Amino acid sequence: MEEKQVYEQIGVAMTSRSYVEYEKMFMLQTDELIGKRVLDVSGGASSFTAEARQLGIEAEAVDPLYEKSPDAIAEYGRLEIERSTAKLSKLTDVYDWTFYGSVEQHRAGRIQALQRFVEDFSSAEGSARYHKAALPSLPFGAESFELVMCSHFLFLYEEQFDYAFHTGAVRELLRVCKPGGEVRIYPLMNFRTEEYSRLHDLILEFELAGFTVQKREASLPFLPNSQQYLSIKKEPSA
Template identity: 50%
Template sequence: MSKQGYEQMGVAMTCRSYEEYLRMFDLQQEDLAKGEILDVAAGGSSFTAEVNERGFSATAVDPRYGAGIEQWISEAAEEIENSTAKIAKIQEHFDWSYYGSVENHRAGREASIERFKADVLRNENKQIYIDGKLPELPFKENRFSLILCSHFMFLYANQFGHEFHSQAVLELMRICKPGGQIRIYPLISLNWEPYSELDNLITMIAANGGRTELGNSNLPFIPRSSQYLKILL
């Protein structure tokens, strides 16, 4: 483990709101209106619920959405408690200009999981929340106009190597429509170090017909997390 960073064993549950997604991916209303949206490794985020409530079309995919999802939701409160405690211990390293305080950050996580839970239970038979994980997702090719992946790829670079990331990006490209785009945030690991293979990944994307840009994120919090990767097809 680096001398700095966020301590985490295994993949943590992401649990963020519509507003946070708009900020971290610099999303505009026109981005949401172009077609079907996919949130990859969505965890307990309420983004999909809130997008659909606004009249757009979104699907979420996560390996937690299989059998036992209700038990996982009931355990989410404990994970939020644990993550809040870890953040509190190193809070001086974070930028609090958006969240304001550790308490507000935690309240946002709790509100997101509650909104997520209500939507999952209300829509359990509507194929909005799909059990699946990278690098192979259960979707047909060329389906989605906008694909988002928050706080999974690159963040766990020490657990998932470059081969995994290459395969995962190719899979996202497979299910993205021509003219569509993929956005991935952040571009750092849990050690707060830039993803070391990003240049190689960008070269691979170009070789497979994609174009890349680095966009500016508007969600100040994690050190060195001011950009996201945009892949255009």
């Protein structure tokens, strides 16, 4: 049997994704988010927060990366983009290029998102919306955000983080989510492009805790088995 081709990743990668990618990963409706407080957890050097702010969304991001200087993040980001591009170029048959078009266009989008991020991170307002911290502990008060998102961290790094870490991280995402709000996590798979092995257990655990948990359809065709995100809704206050 031919060995499955997988994206090899050591350690947690830093990524640079755009607002439109978030729209497709999490099925965002921009007009419904205007004026609302939204958190991007483990956002890396993505331009989501910068672009969302320009659209009138009260977006913030949190990542341990933000302890670095803008120049250091820019340099690290460029290196990460080159590494990931080299890996992707060897796996072109594995992915669906409908959205990105080609490896080179994928690279160009990452560079553009990184540049937008660095510009915003360097701005006078940057320190107020980019927070240095890592799951499972976030530096926000309870019930602070209408929408909390986490992409390409939970589930994806299944081999590095155990089930206890995942449940603790999800509890923390829910803690900072307002009643009536929602936590969304994407994708639901690990680097072997297989669904997170404890996903059923995690869904059941949070359903029993009183949350509404659903797998919902995403619309970013690229990674195999990445057609869904996890929606965890927090009931409104009585």
